Amino acid sequence: MIDKDFEKIERLLQTKEFLELTPAEKELVLAQISETDYSDMMELHIRARATRNEEIAPPLSLKEKLDKALARRRPTPIDLRTRLPLYQVAAVALLFLVVGMAINYSSETPLRVVTNTIREVKYINRPVKQVQYIVISAKDAQKLQPIEQTKPQVSTNDNQTSYSEITPETNPEILRKQEIVTNNIQRALNEKNGVSVGEDSLLQKMLVTIY
């Protein structure tokens, strides 16, 4: 509250006695202090300000001393008396260290071993051979004329079983089964690898089924 009215009340204290105040001014003053307080404070304001008339002057000797001090203080072209704070010295030292290391590092010839990491892959086109062995009875085997015996014959108790490789041209039944088998294999291979057996003549020749 006094913050707001401080200047107004002070101005009144310096210029007007309480009886000279307007009703509004009296209301303003009485909100803060009594009439007696106002009179006492007014007296203090007037007298306290009056005491500042007695002034003294500084002696000439004081100025001369200060002039000498100023002459000593005048900066030299390179003022070596200036003390740098520790952190500034540390920062400069660190800067020199980093720059020195950078120069030293850049002057070295780097030795590098280069390894050829390219892998050469060779694809060898080899014909696929598949041989199917089947068990036939001895009677059927007599009908066949072996063109080449590739496996040793194996004897059993009742029936003799022999392994032989026959050509499909000798038996129409074989030809029919061969065709079925060829188709089945071709379909299976096509499903698995996408490779057509039909294009491999050697494979086709090796697929023989004999009962």
Added chain:
Amino acid sequence: MSLLTKGGQSAFDELYERYSKPLLNFFYKMLNNDREKAEDLLHDLFLKIIEKPDSFDGNKKFNTWFYTLASNMIKNEYRSRKIKLQHATETINQTQEYELNSERLDRQLFENRLQRELNKLDPESKIMFNLRFSEEMSVKQIAEIMDSLEGTIKSRLFRLTRQLAGKLAIYKPN
């Protein structure tokens, strides 16, 4: 101040011419008319400015900055010789009272009593009172010097004036 930093004699002369007398009188009043000590403090203050001109706070006016330094020196002086100061003041005042003529008696009695009451205050209140009544500074300037808020200074000044006025009421002329 930048000229003074470079060692400019003319800049220093200008500062000394402008501020030495008001500051000396401020010290003189604050130290109960101890002229020798007031001159010592004035010397020390300008010596600080010569040796460390970079310490000038560019946000403040010269006037405010000088009185901030002076106020701090006064506080330090009070701390160092609090008891001695009180004793010396009373001795001087008693001596002066016998030398007064009748015309100035009333006024001098009031001033002595005011000084005595001010000496009972804490250093900050005394500095604040003198800045306001002797140096006639604005509340804003005092707030900067005392490093305080304007509202706080107003409240303290008003309360202080009322308190002192009550104590000095018996010295009012009829």
